[in-house]
Amino acid sequence: FCYYSRELVVQARPAARKRKRFNPQCSRDVPVKSRIDCHPQPGASQEKCEARGCIWCSTNMPNAPWCFFPEDSPYGYSLNGNAEKTLKTMNTKHKQNNHLSLSICHRWDASLSDLIFSNQYLQITTTVPSTSVYGFGEHEHLSFKHSMNFATYGMFSRDQSPTPFANLYGVHPFYMCVETDSNAHGVLLLNSNAQDVSLSPNPSLTFRTIGGVLDFYVFLGPTPENVIQQYTEAIGRPHMPAYWSLGFQLSRWGYGSIDVLKKTVDRMHYYDIPYDVQHSDIDYMERRLDFTYDKVNYAGLPEYMQQLKKEGMHYVLILDPFISKDEEPGTYRPYDLGEEMGVWVNNSDGVTPAVGKAWPDGHSVFPDYTNPRTVDWWTQMCLELKDVLDYDGIWIDMNEPSNFDRGQYPGCAVNDVNNPPYIPSISDRALAQKTLCPDSKTYLGEHYNTHSLFGWSQTAPTFHATQKATGKRAFVLSRSTFVGSGKHGGHWLGDNFSQWKDMHLSIIGILEFNLFGIPYIGADICGFNYNTTYELCLRWMQLGSFYPFSRNHNAEKNSVTEFAKISRETLRIRYSLLPYLYTLFFESHVHGNTVGNKVPASWLKNYATVDAPLSKIPLFLRGGYILPKQAPATTTTKSRLNPFGLIIALDDQGEASGSLFWDDGDSIGKFVKNGYRGADSLKYNTITILGLRLRPHAVALNGRTVRGDAFSYQTNGVRAALRH
Template identity: 75%
Template sequence: LDVTLSPNPALTFRTIGGILDFYLFLGPTPENVVQQYTEAIGRPHMPAYWSLGFQLSRWGYGSLDVLKETVDRMEHYDIPYDVQHFDIDYMERRLDFTYDKVNFAGLPEFMKDLKKKGKHNVVILDPFITKDEEPGTYRPYELGQEMGVWVNNSDGLTPAVGQAWPPGDSVFPDYTNPRTVEWWTQLCLEFKDVLDYDGIWIDMNEPSNFMRGQYPGCADNEINNPPYTPSISDRSLAQKTLCPDSKTYLGDHYNTHSLFGWSQTEPTFNVVQQATGKRAFVLSRSTFVGSGKHGGHWLGDNFSQWKDLRRSVVGILEFNLFGIPYIGADICGFNYNTTYELCLRWMQLGSFYPFSRNHNSEGNSEQDPAVFGAAFAKISRATLRIRYSLLPYLYTLFYESHVHGGTVVRSLMHEFTSDQETHGIDTAFLWGPAFMIAPVLEEATRSVTVYFPEAQWFDYYTVLPSAWKKNYATVSAPLSKIPLYIRGGYILPQQAPATTTTESRLNPFGLIIALDEQGQASGSLFWDDGDSIDTIEKENYFLAKYTFSKVSGHI
């Protein structure tokens, strides 16, 4: 299927067959469209409060000692930081459900220590299992083999065998099969007793295979080589994945390929809740329609380049339209070495991603916000403290998204639809209706041209009203600052920041009251314990609606 958008405006669908069902969501506003869409596909999940804190990750710590040094320097500079991710280097030889008892000796105790400091841990798991360990030594494979949980070859009987991170050859769990869900649930529950995780990051779940199809290659038939293939890698549907004529529980891989990550997300969500007794954190690389109900997403393996910094804004906006508002990009870039200025600007922008995580690839230089020295750390700390102070507002937006199905981050066009000037703006964005972020997206730049739609806008730092309305203005953006604005007519709840949300949640609250031209403002605050399951459904929460009028002077 190829879908082409033309400037007419028009959508052109080209397909080689199948049944097309069209659902039209008529709005009339952009927010209404997203609300109607998520009513059909499933509302976004309610994230745990801690998952809105800053998160740190890298593939390539290599040892627990290096990770400890990283954590120590983050603490030295008092940089807000809630979550530590563990990529595949924590595993023994990249085998799921293991940890490296040499390079990461003491990992279970270290994770417990992080938890005592109010932090949370997220472990990565991949969707391929080696079949070539010594018999009797690797239970995930043997249990899976016994239960018959793998994606099969076209014969529907023999498991598809490919290559991925683990040594030897790998087989691929078929998450559309209820038996696979049982197998996965059992192993994730058992693994919780080994490593005390709070969330699971599911990667490579397209599914990724380091070959073109499985052994011995894909047969030359119409499913594997249809009469038309879109402009994809090598023009091959099997490139870096499995042959389309492989068999899953729901049918040919040709039809279920895009559902692989989606089908893994819900069982992972359910088992994390079962294992922790708390709200689930699931981060998936592969998503499909409805994935936001059980998980979040990041924008994949980006590059440490200015153009990737800029494109991330577009990706964040798009995934909010898709009903997956818990979305972020790898801050400072995943591939290549970052630079001081790029990483600093990315830390500033990333401080306002809904999912805020600095992540990095093996072999690249370290890029955590504490590694560049005191000046960089001070700026990162200050920006993250703004994020943390506004977390009650962000959390309230996630509550509204979970209940009503709208966006958390949105474009200026979303709020000011009748203003044609907003339709092309993808360099600034809003948290909800009221908080504008206008990041620096170009190298060696110390100012930003910002469009201010028809409203009263207040500079976040000075609290002074801006003179601009329905106009562009060039605003100052020294290295130490990301331009931020509050829209008049709104009340934003805030809370004194701290180094973790565990601490900040105990701090005093405040309200930012930004008046419109009539001297009025309104807003709301949603609050609960931050991580219990189904507090909204069980009505175990506090919800305040605030209004202010200059005439009465009362809130």
């Protein structure tokens, strides 16, 4: 890594407000591709622009700003004294106009003359060495590699169904740039305030935030995988998931009753479809109250959960982050205990709880998970819930935090905190939309600063509470995430739609969350909103069978489409490869690797047409790798007892390598125990070798000759199989 060896002393210059009008030949001053927006908020005009000392000039280039800073505008910071050089890998450039710029290992170049550091507004522009920029979230991006044609992305956690350019559930101000020489680097702006970033074709990036500090971290790679390893070393390695959580999972908002739930489970078992985890959405609760269950429509739920666990399955319950305050005193323990312990987010007075509206009828208060007392309260409630409903994991939803009103009752006060001078490019350009007022008070300070940390602050306490309740490796699935959330939980891509584009865009989202250090990631298979179609859902099942987190989840009243045979076949492929997927997660947990592979460079130059009938999904293996596999079964509990196999895909040199990590699948912590019977009692019964150029006449395994009747050879010369 590169670092500063000396302190650089700079002096701020206030932004110019009243300046002369510029030459009408404005396009000569700054090339269009180099324009930095001087009026990023709506309502720009020539009069407003020039009042800021900026240039107004129209252009035909889509999305390019018409109001932009002059090239040498003295609005930022200038050098006070002489420039001092730091390490060889660091550069300071003393411009003729007395401005200072910084270059970090030639990867991150920012002129301090382009830095604005004022009350409720910070801005800095940096050039990047190529247009191959990835990351920034959470958004629905139309491509993995971003467009640099003046695209702007806002980051502020919001209960918002996936929509292009809209800020969604989480905040990840991290990007990776692959340079022209194929080296890569990554940059994190560690800031939780509302913010946006503009990507310009110069190429450059302009960061704007309305609070906090400009706290940048640079990760120098040099490979993309190295960048993510270094990034997760800084923010926290991804958690090690339980083996069972890699199995297929089923969910629905609106089963409505335990009878419907039982019929769903029975149908999966009848068709022999691999299936490990059943989820319950909010309809299992009594009137959608956290830590309760509906004793009428879901009568017998505790016993049924126990029955499924005895059959080798696992159960996940949803919990929302709002607690009803309208129940009769003494009748709803979560509220009574929380009120006694003082765990709520408060109004601006710091004393009275903020009251909003969410799923429970009436009014709700919001736990403040940054408060240590709230962690104790939440842990206690999760432990008490475990005594009633024997869950294996917890799914935390609506934790942006979502609020059905615009701010809490009776509305947000008129002040600069609730209505800052600049609101980043977020949905509705409103901070209080679908959440609490920014001047609400949390343990760490104003909600203005901590809003996007809500889901992150809830995830770790839920992880530890679940681990304490179950005594096993925790399963936590969170809708809202922030930098470092992957250390304690996974994520799904939210309330997507049953449309072909959503299936396509899910791949981009999954790749991005691997960049963000949250590899336990998936999307609602077949879509959450709208009714799906047979072909779409079938293709989505085939794709979703290879998501790291594989779950079919849809909204209430959506139709159920049956296509058991094909679903069973594609899920059996997933289950056969679970030892490989589990090993990838181990590598991610220990070394920070991504759970996913890059596309070979040769594919970028060639095209291939592959048959893909509706009943099959093409699956490719990279040459040079060995994949461990295991005979599939209907649950991971059963499949883990089956014999292993190997798929060996040779490279052009006739070589391949691979690894396998194996443990009991759900123990807490890292340990080595010689004599673990789960591993040495399992056998390899099939070894498949792909890419043989010559027919083998003899085969040796661990130095021992294998009998001729113990192996077969496919006549096209590309496959051989050994059977034990």
